[in-house]
Amino acid sequence: MYVEVPDNMEELRNNKPFSYFYNFTRQDKGRRSRQPWSWASDLYHKESLCKSIHRMIQPGLARDTSGKWFIVVQTKQYPQRIPTELCRSPGNICKNMADCGKNSRCIQRYSYQLLITFDLNLSEKCPFMKLFKFPSSCVCHVQADKTKSQ
Numbered sequence: 001m002y003v004e005v006p007d008n009m010e011e012l013r014n015n016k017p018f019s020y021f022y023n024f025t026r027q028d029k030g031r032r033s034r035q036p037w038s039w040a041s042d043l044y045h046k047e048s049l050c051k052s053i054h055r056m057i058q059p060g061l062a063r064d065t066s067g068k069w070f071i072v073v074q075t076k077q078y079p080q081r082i083p084t085e086l087c088r089s090p091g092n093i094c095k096n097m098a099d100c101g102k103n104s105r106c107i108q109r110y111s112y113q114l115l116i117t118f119d120l121n122l123s124e125k126c127p128f129m130k131l132f133k134f135p136s137s138c139v140c141h142v143q144a145d146k147t148k149s150q
Contacts, residue, residue: 050106087138111136
């Protein structure tokens with residue numbers, strides 16, 4: 001299976017698919033207003049609670065889930081790119097959460113990706129799929145209030 005992944009991380013955050021939906025209102029005396037649909041609003045400002053770095057990587061070597069190193073097959077026609085997100089300050093208090101009276105921490109989350117690889121020690125063998133762990137998101141964990149149950 002081949003899925004094209006863009007070179008630029010900004011393309012992954014793009015809302016282009018949503019712009020094809022339009023808001024139809026009855027305000028224009030029977031005519032429909034063709035304004036692109038969007039979550040954006042003058043009142044809405046999104047900001048992450050935990051600062052992170054977004055990168056698209058194309059590894060040549062990678063360590064699998066058991067700690068063994070493998071050569072990752074990379075070709076011009078079929079590159080294996082992985083979107084990653086690294087916490088800038090894992091373990092630190094989440095932004096704007098210190099005044100809420102709750103304990104919070106930025107936590108690094110991981111996802112698993114299958115990549116086509118060669119074993120460093122068995123270079124005469126055919127390539128095979130291997131599972132690798134990559135940083136995928138930075139989330140804010142807030143301590144739950146244990147006194148209030150359900």
